[in-house]
Amino acid sequence: MITPSMTIIYVDSPEKSADFYQQLLGVAPVEKSPTFAMFVFSNGFKLAMWSKHTVEPAAKASGGGGEISFVCEQQEQVDALYQQWQAAGLTIAQHPVAMDFGYTFVAEDLDGHRLRVYQFYG
Structure with missing residues (x-):
């Protein structure tokens, strides 16, 4: 493997x-x-x-096509990061919300890649 x-x-x-x-x-x-x-x-x-200008072979996607995920142990940690990242000026694509898999929010980096923070309900 x-x-x-x-x-x-x-x-x-x-x-x-x-x-x-x-x-x-x-x-x-x-x-x-x-x-x-x-x-x-x-x-x-x-x-x-x-x-994205020098990658070889040339990329088919040039940004914003995926997510980088950050897991938190508690919902309060999700909320704290949300407040911190919002105060730092990050673009927020999804405000904190309960979803099927857990409590989450999504911010974006400079190129539109999603940064998902979540507390897993597992």
């Missing part, structure tokens, strides 16, 4: 996106250049940003 090791999103400016995510998540990127940036988190998850 193979295990996925990284998510790559296509962005207009990896350097600007890295700055955005560093401020949002409080973690510095391990790599940052005009064409590529990458974060490695304590749980092993890797998030990379590749310039």
Whole structure:
């Protein structure tokens, strides 16, 4: 069996996106250049940003086509992040709401990629 090791999103400016995510998540990127940036988190998850202008082969989608999800243990944590991200000026695509899978809200990054925060009802 193979295990996925990284998510790559296509962005207009990896350097600007890295700055955005560093401020949002409080973690510095391990790599940052005009064409590529990458974060490695304590749980092993890797998030990379590749310039949509230089990715090879050329990407069919150029932004906003997916979600990065952040799980919280309690509904109050979801609400706290919502307030924090809204105050920071992030675009909010979905205000906190109870859905079939859990309590959630959705914000957007600089390129329109969705950032879903949720508390799972499992």
